[in-house]
Amino acid sequence: MSNEEIVYKKSPSMMERETHYCPGCTHGVVHKLIAESLDELGVEDAIVVAPVGCAVLIYDYMKLDGVEAAHGRAPAVATGIKRVLSDKIVISYQGDGDLLAIGLGETIHAANRGENITVIFVNNAIYGMTGGQMAPTTMPGQKTTTSQSGRMADDVGLPIRACELINTLEKPVYIERVSCHNGANILKAKKAIKKALLNQKEGKGYSFVEVLATCPTNWGLTPKKAYDWLEDTMIPYYPLGNFRDQEV
Amino acid sequence: MSDKILMKGNEAAAEAAIIAGCRYYFGYPITPQNEIPEYMSKRLPEVGGTFIQAESETAAINMVFGASSTGARSMTSSSSPGISLKQEGISYLAAAQLPCVVINVSRGGPGLGNIAGSQGDYFQSTRGGGHGDYRTIVLAPYNCQELADLTLEAFDLADEYRMVVLILADGFLGQMSEPVVLPEPSGKKFNKDWAVGIGRKNKVASLILSPEDGLTKHNYVLKEVYDKVETEVRKYEEYMLDDADYLLCAYGSSARICKQAITELRNKGIKVGYFRPITLWPFPYDELLNASKGKKKILTVEMSLGQMVEDVKLAVNGSIPVDFYGIPGGMIPTPEAIIERVESYE
Amino acid sequence: MLHEKIIFAGFGGQGVISAGKLLAIAAMKEGKEVSHIPSYGAEMRGGTANCAVVIADDPIASAIVHKPTICIVLNEPSLDKFEPLIQEGGVLIYNSSKINRKPVRTDITVYEVPCNDISESNGSIRAANMAAIGALLKVKPKLASLESMNTALYEGISERNHKHNPINIKVIEEGYKFIN
Incomplete structure (x- = not known):
């Protein structure tokens, strides 16, 4: 046993509990990246604001204080928490319908105020929890239960690019789009999430990380094909990379 | 007579909230309650508090949700159409048993209506304008003094029962000036070990999917509180x-x-x-x-x-x-x- | 037993709302019950503005004034609107500097006061409301004393405007003296 060393273990910030997420869903990965980042930053008392969407139960999987927001209102709720508890790390974890449809106003204004919070935006191009309806980020031609012939841009417009939108505002200090469809990208995603949390810890201001994610169940694909679809279809439309880092 | 100040109802309510220890106000402009956010924007920074003019009524009530989930005393105010927009948040606050104070300086409706005082929001206030089986305590002052006194008391009631307390005023009362003796804080302390940010890994949530009867049980928990309020809080x-x-x-x-x-x-x-x-x-x-x-x-x-x-x-x-x-x-x-x-x- | 229901009315900008508020503060300083309620919103901006002030010995039930006992009107639309509403035996003070017609009621006591002229001859184009207040305090001395009114001017007006108070006080006195 003497030569063995632990090279990987479950993050102490994660609960000993299986998630309810479907096979191939990347929410669990994003949860893990947040938990690891908090561990590494020595943060034990973060507060996560859960969205309405598949991740509504995020606080059941992480050893954090959790506040569940109404649909789309997470940035407003996070604002309220952070303005009282300015020394706590406050994370707004949101999906695409939550952040870009019903909660677009809250999203833009929290960013525009430069709230010292971290927004983790999980973009899987569909409404997962409600059973696969069209999202603001659903790809052109993508079939969903409310765009059964595929998303038609003439009728419903084109997908909204969140990072680019937020990048028009002055106050955010950090904006990055990452993906978690393979190992290399997961490592980059981790780096971005950790940076976004560090920014908050250091009081720098509003940080936004968009994570391209999968929803094999509602996309009607196997996990492997879902990762391929993300890479082939989503990344060309949602280019990965850093949009803003005030230190650069 | 020197302790009497001629104050507008809206301003008397705002100052009473500050006396009650409210340090977080989130609101959105709408007539005839604008003196409340205006007053708060000036006064709260003076006492170390936070004022945010939110992007919408909906955002404002959800900022209250966030602040209240930390155990801090917070409030919002609006007038009828804006209170309609806050109903979503009020239902969530009620579900999560978060205390807060909401002031409705009501105006004529339905729709955009007009800006004169009205009592068309009684049903909305007492029957729950939002969804689900919940109640809010509703206090109806009839002069500026009572508006101030009840606003102060509202914060205690909210904390004691962990409920939303709604002050149902109207445009006449909000705009009227009368001599007011500012009330003294009660000094009551409330246990808030349910709050987030106190090192207990607490959850503030309203979704109860399992077990199957989990929500039913929660509804009975709420009912117990409401029954208690019905016997303990009746003013006339x-x-x-x-x-x-x-x-x-x-x-x-x-x-x-x-x-x-x-x-x-x-x-x-x-x-x-x-x-x-x-x-x-x-x-x-x-x-x-x-x-x-x-x-x-x-x-x-x-x-x-x-x-x-x-x-x-x-x-x-x-x-x-x-x-x-x-x-x-x-x-x-x-x-x-x-x-x-x-x-x-x- | 004092119970006066007063309407101040005029164009937005003539200072009727603040005149009413200052009167209420003056009366409050003397231990009287008072209330003040402005017309507000759209009416404030450009059109006619008015406020209702109740001053009484006993607690005031309704602050809303449907039938005033006293009306002070600074412009003609306000005269048209409020003259018919004054209680029988009530008082009307009207600003003859800006109102060309004569009031028609014969069952009330009418005072013609050239408020703007009084204000201007004392060095201000903006104190017509104060001239009206002065006249009112002479007609109805029980509302408040000139001294209380002077106190109110300093307590009810933000400090940056206190520099106007010497003229305000002078105009109030002149309005007061105008009534024989």
Whole structure:
């Protein structure tokens, strides 16, 4: 046993509990990246604001204080928490319908105020929890239960690019789009999430990380094909990379 | 007299909130309550608090949700159409048992309506404008002093029962200036070990999917609180009822008109008094029933088409006739109209 | 027993709302019951503005004034609107500097006061409301004393405007003296 060393273990910030997420869903990965980042930053008392969407139960999987927001209102709720508890790390974890449809106003204004919070935006191009309806980020031609012939841009417009939108505002200090469809990208995603949390810890201001994610169940694909679809279809439309880092 | 200050109702409410220890205000402009956010934007930074002019009513109530989930005293205010928008948040606050204070300086409706005072929001206030099985404590002041006193008390009630407390004022009361003696804080302390950010890994949530009867059980937990409030929090005022033949029932600004009508009716030899509910929820049903015993008739007066009158009828349950006089759309009843109606009973 | 229901009315900008508020503060300083309620919102901006002030010995039931006992009108639309509403035996003070017609009511006491002229001859084009207040305090001395009114001017007006108070006080006195 003497030569063995632990090279990987479950993050102490994660609960000993299986998630309810479907096979191939990347929410669990994003949860893990947040938990690891908090561990590494020595943060034990973060507060996560859960969205309405598949991740509504995020606080059941992480050893954090959790506040569940109404649909789309997470940035407003996070604002309220952070303005009282300015020394706590406050994370707004949101999906695409939550952040870009019903909660677009809250999203833009929290960013525009430069709230010292971290927004983790999980973009899987569909409404997962409600059973696969069209999202603001659903790809052109993508079939969903409310765009059964595929998303038609003439009728419903084109997908909204969140990072680019937020990048028009002055106050955010950090904006990055990452993906978690393979190992290399997961490592980059981790780096971005950790940076976004560090920014908050250091009081720098509003940080936004968009994570391209999968929803094999509602996309009607196997996990492997879902990762391929993300890479082939989503990344060309949602280019990965850093949009803003005030230190650069 | 030196301790009296001539204050606008809206400003008296705002200052009372600060005295109560409220340090977080989130709101959105709408007439006729604008003096509340304006006052807060100036005063809160002076006392180390936070004022945010939110992007919407919806955002404002959800900022309150966030602040309240930390255990901090927070509030918002608005007027009728804005309160409609806050109903989503109020339902969530009620579900999560978060205390907060919401002031409605109501105006004429439906829709955008007008900006005059109105009592068209009684149903919205007392029947729950949002979804689900919940209650909010509803306090209805009738002058600037009471608006200040009840705002202060609202924070204690909110913390004691972990409920949303709604102050139902109206545009007349919000805009009116009267001498006010600012109230003293009660000094009561409340246990807030449910809050986030206190190192307990607490959850503030309203979604209960499992077990199957989890939400049902939670609803019964809420009901227990509501039952307690119904027995412990009932406020009302009786005025000249002892020898009265007729009972006027009115709240808020309408009650003031009734008070004037009572003086004039008594000058004419007609014995009349009033019963003024101050808590609209819980409604003082038993107390009204008792007060109505031996009277010939009740006249309910409202600045609406008739909303509280339904509770009045529930209270007396057919034991005496209940008449209604009201005027909707931001108009205020004249004492003459009330006098004429009561004289017609003779 | 004092119970006066007063309407101040005029164009937005003539200072009727603040005149009413200052009067209420002055009366409050003397221990009287007072209330003040402005017309507000759209009416404030450009059109006619008015406020209702109740001053009484006993607690005030209704602050809403449907039938005033006293009306102070600074412009003609306000005269048209409020003259018919004044209680029989009531008082009307009207600004003859800006109102060309004569009031028609004969069952009330009418005082013609050239408020703007009084204001201007004392060095201000903006104190017509104060001239009206002065006249009112002479007609109805029980509302408040000139001294209380002077106190109110300093307590009810933000400090940056206190520099106007010497003229305000002078105009109030002149309005007061104008009534014989």
